[in-house]
Amino acid sequence: MNTEAPRIAGQGIGARLTRKEDRRFLTGRGQYVGDMRMPDMVEVAFARSPLAHARIRGVEKPEGYAAQVYVMQDMAGVKPILAASGLPGFQVSVQHPLALDKVRFVGEMVAMCVAPTRAQAEDLAEQVFVDYEELPVVADMHAAADGRGETLLHDAWERNVFLETHVDKGERTAAGDGVEVRRRLRTSRQCMMPLEGRGVLCWWDTRLDQLVMVSAAQLPHINRTGLAECLGIDEGRIRVVSPDVGGGFGYKGLLLPEEICCAWLAMRLRRPVRWLEDRREHLSANANCREHAYDIGVHVARDGRLVGIDCDAIVDSGAYSSYPFSACLEAAQVGSILPGPYRMDSFVCHTRSAATNKPPILPYRGVARTGVCFALEVMLDMAARELGIEPYALRERSLVRSADMPYTNITGKIFDSGDYVACMKTAVASLDWAGWRERQRLRQGGQRPQKRLGLGLAVFCEQGAHGTSVYHGWGIPMVPGFEQCHVRMTPDGVLEVQIGVHSHGQSLETTMAQVANSVIGIAPDRVRVLHGDTATSPYSTGTWGSRCAVMAGGAVGTACEQLGERLKTIAAGLLDVERDALVFVEGGLATQDGTRTLTHADIAHTWYRAPQRLPAGVDPGGLALTAGYRMQPDAGTFSYACHACVVEVDTLTGQTRLVNYVVCEDGGVLLNPMVVEGQLLGGLAQGIGTALYEEMPFDGEGQPLASTLADYMIPGAGEMPPLTLEHMQTPSPFSKFGQKGIGEGGAIAPPAAIVNAINDALAGIGAEVLEVPASPERVLAAIARAPEAA
Structure with missing residues (x-):
């Protein structure tokens, strides 16, 4: 409930105050976990599986060092991680902190090794011998979702799907003389890449009779709850401290098996125990994000009005359900947020959370919104191209109108406030869309230049500050109150x-x-x-x-x-x-x-x-x-934005260069516009990474193929385009000061806007890019497939 405007001006809400931090x-x-050292502290390294799927027939500890190596059987009484969902049909995975009987992805921990230094602990881990019986690998999410093959990741399951959902809203009507466009699109698996990796330091406070865990974590209270459940001690005997944390983005928003292992070891040894993740562990052994596939169709009337959407979506959720968000959050959200900020007559969506022999998937900045924005916005541009109209003209026909706010959309989302059309028009004008169209016409008219210009945009809305009713409906072990x-x-x-x-x-x-x-x-x-x-x-x-x-x-x-x-x-x-x-x-x-x-x-x-x-x-x-x-209603706030950009695509090399970029956003009343701009810039860099560079590929045996930063590409300052930021401030009627959540927005739209611009550049030769990152190889492959290529 938006009460009254802030009563004191100056350094308060709305001021561009320099960050105290x-x-x-x-x-x-x-002060980060890696800066902390304690007397008598020991370091931990883990022996990790080199195989994606195998039974463990036995583990041999290094001779003479058995007391410094621990396997799951040594951790008697420690319970597995169970991240269940109350949604009907959800299949529960059992994840032991150290693998027991079976490994299910490359990098899964099998043994914990402890020594005075990390180097010595790693030497011990190298000497642990594990007798594996290799099993067939499930590496393809389509095969897993379709139930092909006899291999099951979890023996008690019926098939390799955590959860399947169906949404059917509205009434299906014919598009008349309009168009129906269908494509298969895909977003690649990524790593989250915070500057600081994960880190854990644990010790037993004998004075307070309490376990202290210092962890690079986003959810200290939730971690304490999960830790208490796994260790079998009450929460009052656990203190979790999150010091300075060098970026989270969702990667540090879960209960770690490493946290359970280090906590148990500190209780056993009564000595401080520390584990610091190195970059190779981060890339090849721990959680990923964003691997989605969409078989999607949009139905658009001749005047550009969006009539309906139907979609079959799969998310590769990896081998385990992570605590507390569970494995179903991404795919199940697709079924509720895919309509974006648009009005339509019908919406049909089928989703599956596939289980594969890969690391668990986590909600990364933007969560499912980046994928659904990419899927829908790319399709809308294709429909506009078929109708021969500008993409913003098509969107204007179906965006929710400001006069209708608060607006309940086709899946029951309550948009609190805003003017989506004005936002889009501001971005288009700020980019000088008409001027760039003329430059594109002059460069490409009647010729086939090597370097082609393209224009693209994407509009999205972001539900933030989710409340009790929303998360109670998910049935996961974390409901905000x-x-x-x-x-x-x-x-x-x-x-x-x-x-x-x-x-x-x-x-x-x-x-x-x-x-x-x-x-x-x-x-x-x-x-x-x-x-x-x-x-x-x-x-x-x-x-x-x-x-x-x-x-x-x-x-x-x-x-x-x-x-x-x-x-x-x-x-x-x-x-x-x-x-x-x-x-x-x-x-x-x-x-x-x-x-x-x-x-x-x-x-x-x-x-x-x-x-x-x-x-x-x-x-x-x-x-x-x-x-x-707590907000009332507690359905969250809806910030929104339009991203518009110009790219230059080199048809000889496949390289894409960002020429110009505009973001117009509405975060309600901005607590600090300078902070908001910093959040948008950081998110934009991550979104550009998703669009053009970042990919964690796996081969058919579930082996990660980008285990160093020489293989896993991330954008730097040189990849950032000239940028214009435009602010709109439409107060939310639901929040205390009219503010809205905006921290993820910068990362949501770039893949859609950039791929739309690439496809606009290639439209003259009939090429389409349908997968991100839009790497040079994928751009060249799209050109080779195009009718004009012959």
């Missing part, structure tokens, strides 16, 4: 803000301080935002799904409002005025006429150091309280 990060004073914030004012008037979400690049130490400033006028540099420690942070499901600005921002705002009422009571007594005569200003409170003021420090000093001056009727809870916040 940068003071330590830019001077090398950040009230997001809480604890505030406490110190005796000298500094405000401590404790939040349950974790900041690993979202700038929450800055933006949450800005929220506090807007509500009670306290200077951001006198606000300490604390997070990432289950011993002090309120319980939270953590940072994921573009929820922090809305949910944590709402909680901080609510807590500060309640604290403000207590501050007013004390100030009114000290100034001998009515409470209603006081207003918050920068630095404290003042009478309406501004003649009398009190600073936050004055009021705090009275409560803590001079209580004899307190007026009657003060709240005995003092200047510390916890408040909760």
Whole structure:
């Protein structure tokens, strides 16, 4: 519920305040798991399977070092990871922290080796001998989804599919004299590639009789819950700390088998135990993302109106269901978000979450939205090409109208606010679409130049800040409720803000301080935002799904409002005025006429150091309280954007160069526009990687083929195009300050917009790229298949 506008201008909501976090990060004073060392600490390395599918007939530990090598049988009483879903038909995978009886992907952990240094632990891992009985490999998601073959990843299953879903909405009508376009599109498997890999440091605190786990994690409270379940100890005996984390993007949003192993070992040895993931482990042994396949058709009327969509989608979910999001989140979401920001008469979607002998898939920045945006937006451009109209003209006929907001779409999503058409038109104008069309005509008219220009765009909406009702419906072991914030004012008037979400690049130490400033006028540099420690942070499901600005921002705002009422009571007594005569200003409170003021420090000093001056009727809870916040309705906010770009495609080499790029986005009321721009730039870089460079291929035996950064290509500064960012700010009527979640938006649209531009460039020779990344090899293959190639 959007209450009132922030009451104090300046350094609060909407200000381009420099990030507080940068003071330590830019001077090398950040503290990551890899920076932490403890007395008597030992290091861990894992012996990992070289095979994608095999039975374990036996494990031989290095002679003389048996006490330093552990297998699953040694970890008696430790339970497997079970990430189930309550959705009908979901098949549950059982993932032991160390493989038991069977391995199901290359890199799965078989033995844990411990030594004084990582090098020594790796030497031990090299000497572990595992007797494998090779089994047939399921490496193709289509074969797995279609039930072909007799090989089952999990012996008790009926087929290699975690979950199958069906959606059939609306009434199917004929497109009349319009067009029906059908294609098969695919997004490749990727690695998430945060700058910092995963890391875990565990020890047993003998004074508190408590396990302490420091982990590069996005969801410390959820990790504690899962850890307690697997280790069989109560959550009060576990403390999880997430220090500075060098990027998450979903890769650090799960319970790790490595966390369970290190925690168990620390309890056994009563010594600090640390594991740091190296880049080769990250690339070849741990979770991936984004491998989708779409058999999709769109039906469009002659005037460009979108009539209907039908789709059969498969997601390669890998070998196990990861805790807590489960293996079905990506594919099942396809069935609810594929319609995007459009109106239509009918929507039919069949999805399958295929199980294969590959690492588990995780929700990466943008989650399923990047895939569905690619599938739908590429199809809409193809339909526009068949109708002979500009792609933006086709979209304008079916985008949800601003006058209809809030709008419930065909799958029941509630769009809170916005003007999608105006957003698209702004992006098209900012790119100078008409000017580039003329340049394209002059370059390509009547000729077949080697370097061809193309224009593309993509429009999407992003549901963020998902609430209780949404995730309860998924049936997974994590349902967000009230997001809480604890505030406490110190005796000298500094405000401590404790939040349950974790900041690993979202700038929450800055933006949450800005929220506090807007509500009670306290200077951001006198606000300490604390997070990432289950011993002090309120319980939270953590940072994921573009929820922090809305949910944590709402909680901080609510807590500060309640604290403000207590501050007013004390100030009114000290100034001998009515409470209603006081207003918050920068630095404290003042009478309406501004003649009398009190600073936050004055009021705090009275409560803590001079209580004899307190007026009657003060709240005995003092200047510390916890408040909760949940949106109503809790269906989330819908930010949206249009990405438009110009590319140059070299038909001789297949290289694609980004010539110009425009993003017009609407994140509601922006807590800090500079932070939003940073989020968009980072997401755009990742989206460009998805579109043109990043791919984790596997061969038919389930072997990863890009195990180093010499093979796995990621974009750098030189691959970023000239960029224009346009902001729209349509307040959400559902959130506290009108803000919307926007953290994932930059990564969603680039694959669709860039491939649309490539296909526009190649349209004159009849070539189409239908898979990302649109590598030079795929571009050249598309040209070779084109009718004009002959």
